[in-house]
Amino acid sequence: MGLISSGTLRKGPLKPVGELLNYSRKYSLWMFQWGLACCAIEMGVALAGPRYDVMRLGVIPFPASPRQADLIVISGTVTDKMAPAIKRLYEQMPDPKYVISMGSCANCGGPYWDSYSVTKGVDQIIPVDVYVPGCPPRPEAFIQGIVMLQERIQKEDPADRWQGKGWEPIVVAG
Amino acid sequence: MPDDTNDDTVEDGAPNAEHEATIATLARELGDGAVVESGVLGGANPGVASLVVRVRPDAWARAAHVCRSTLGYDYLCFIAGIDWMPMPAADEDAEGDTSAPVQPKEMTFGVAGSEGRFQAFAHVESTRVPRSGLTLKTDVDEQDPHVQSWFATYPGADWHERECWEMYGFVFDGHPNLRHIYLPSNFEGHPLRKDFPLLAREVKPWPGLVNVEAMPGEAGDDEEEAAS
Numbered sequence: 060m061g062l063i064s065s066g067t068l069r070k071g072p073l074k075p076v077g078e079l080l081n082y083s084r085k086y087s088l089w090m091f092q093w094g095l096a097c098c099a100i101e102m103g104v105a106l107a108g109p110r111y112d113v114m115r116l117g118v119i120p121f122p123a124s125p126r127q128a129d130l131i132v133i134s135g136t137v138t139d140k141m142a143p144a145i146k147r148l149y150e151q152m153p154d155p156k157y158v159i160s161m162g163s164c165a166n167c168g169g170p171y172w173d174s175y176s177v178t179k180g181v182d183q184i185i186p187v188d189v190y191v192p193g194c195p196p197r198p199e200a201f202i203q204g205i206v207m208l209q210e211r212i213q214k215e216d217p218a219d220r221w222q223g224k225g226w227e228p229i230v231v232a233g
Numbered sequence: 234m235p236d237d238t239n240d241d242t243v244e245d246g247a248p249n250a251e252h253e254a255t256i257a258t259l260a261r262e263l264g265d266g267a268v269v270e271s272g273v274l275g276g277a278n279p280g281v282a283s284l285v286v287r288v289r290p291d292a293w294a295r296a297a298h299v300c301r302s303t304l305g306y307d308y309l310c311f312i313a314g315i316d317w318m319p320m321p322a323a324d325e326d327a328e329g330d331t332s333a334p335v336q337p338k339e340m341t342f343g344v345a346g347s348e349g350r351f352q353a354f355a356h357v358e359s360t361r362v363p364r365s366g367l368t369l370k371t372d373v374d375e376q377d378p379h380v381q382s383w384f385a386t387y388p389g390a391d392w393h394e395r396e397c398w399e400m401y402g403f404v405f406d407g408h409p410n411l412r413h414i415y416l417p418s419n420f421e422g423h424p425l426r427k428d429f430p431l432l433a434r435e436v437k438p439w440p441g442l443v444n445v446e447a448m449p450g451e452a453g454d455d456e457e458e459a460a461s
Contacts, residue, residue: 140417173433175424176416 069216077216084129084155085212086117088205091128091152093145095135098162098195102134105198118205125151130208133185134195136164136171137178149185155220157212159204160187163194170194182228189229196231204231248273252284255304255367259286262299267292272344274368283356287345287370293353294381294407296369301386306357306367309387312394314373314401315352317342318427348372353380353403355390373403382407400425 062068068077090113092102105111106120113120122128125148137145149158160181163169168179181187188211191204207229248256252273260268271286288296300306320336340350351373358366373380382405383390394405395414402423405411413420422429 140415168433173431173437175422175429175431179433 063217064221066216066218069218078213080217081213081215085209088118088130088157088209088212089122089128090118090120090130090132091122091125091148092120093131093133093135093148095133095137095141096162096164098134098164101195101198102132102161102201105201108198111198111202113202113205116202116205116209125149126153128152129155130157130159132159132161132201133165133181133187134161136169137181137184138176139178140176142178142184145181146184155217157188157208158185159189159191159201159208161191161201161204162196163192166190166192186226187228188226189231191231200231204229207231248284249282251364252282255284256286258304259288259296259299262303263288263292263295267296270345272346274344283365283368285344285368285370287347287372290371290373290380293369293371294383294386296371297355297357297383297386297390300357300367300369304359304367305362306359308358308360309383309389309393310356310358310366312353312355312383312390312397314397314403314425315343315347315354315370316350316401316425316427317347317352318350320427345370350375351378351401351403353397355383355393357387378403380405384408399423402426 062073067073068080090106092099092106094100094102106113106118118130125131129152131149131152133145149156158181160166164171164177165181168174168177171177172179178184189204189208191200193200196204211229248271252271256268256271267289269287269289271284274283274285286296317340319338319340347370349372352370353373354368354370356366356368371380378401380403382394384394384405384407391408391410392414394403394408395411397403398405398408398411399413399416399420400423412418416424
């Protein structure tokens with residue numbers, strides 16, 4: 060039984076080590092960006108624009124592969140045809156991994172609530188940590204989602220995460 | 234060109250001299266009453282008005298050939314389908330539909346008419362001659378929806394016909410590779426047919442245009458009313 064899965068890092072003399080581990084993970088989130096539709100532009104503003112610049116929060120965008128990523132942002136409309144590809148890429152990410160669903164389409168289907176081709180929410184195929192509402196969300200809302208996710212990472216016990224506990228989703232309030 | 238062709242007030246359906254010549258060429262080349270009906274969309278102003286010609290289904294592929302070789306329309310804009318069936322939610326027992334204008338309950342047909350529910354239509358343009366494009370329509374049988382393919386004349390028809398096939402179920406005879414283009418390959422049904430069941434609408438009927446916010450300055454705009 061390893062240090063993490065035994066829970067040793069959450070209590071006792073090694074607790075500061077666990078906190079340091081979480082602190083490090085929190086500020087080095089490699090983010091795999093999954094631009095599916097117009098929300099991707101808003102996400103690009105939050106990532107690459109000098110005004111918002113999510114890298115100052117320790118989020119590193121554009122890893123070369125999902126196998127290097129800790130965080131995936133689903134930004135845009137998920138279609139039934141694209142859903143298997145999203146699932147496959149999510150499964151390639153190493154644990155522990157986090158998902159932000161950005162925009163109304165990824166949250167619930169949004170304006171395509173009655174469409175024949177749109178998946179009504181990416182949470183039907185992968186578990187979502189943070190929902191960012193909006194059509195599209197403002198970059199501020201997206202960055203708020205990142206900050207709330209970082210708070211969760213700081214507080215969480217990696218052992219719980221790996222045992223599938225602590226999946227209660229965070230919703231960024233409008 | 235007569236002066237009255239520049240008059241914007243001329244209503245739809247009055248072909249100008251250029252349109253007449255196009256219709257005459259099509260009728261001559263296709264022969265034997267293959268041109269069923271024609272009409273003009275958007276007034277008679279040259280460059281704006283668009284001629285719509287409906288041809289018999291058995292002359293559909295030949296019409297494409299005439300367009301390209303004789304009439305000089307070298308660019309295929311699109312091929313698409315039409316389902317003239319009224320929207321299913323528009324019948325008497327549908328509640329809460331606030332669409333405006335009110336959706337028709339009977340089948341209504343556009344310019345140049347239609348025999349039945351389904352039509353295929355295509356728009357061609359000329360890149361060499363400065364003139365308005367030509368829209369061709371043909372009727373498609375509801376029970377046996379077969380249409381002649383335009384692939385031999387306009388290779389660009391390939392993807393348009395594949396899309397039309399998956400969305401409306403029209404079988405394009407002569408198309409070399411009729412398979413799904415947008416939808417997943419295991420998709421069943423033809424989603425742009427009006428009677429395609431949308432599961433979400435079975436649960437919650439289409440609410441129409443509710444919750445439409447007023448534009449700034451329009452009546453009903455809250456901020457405007459608060460300011461006044």
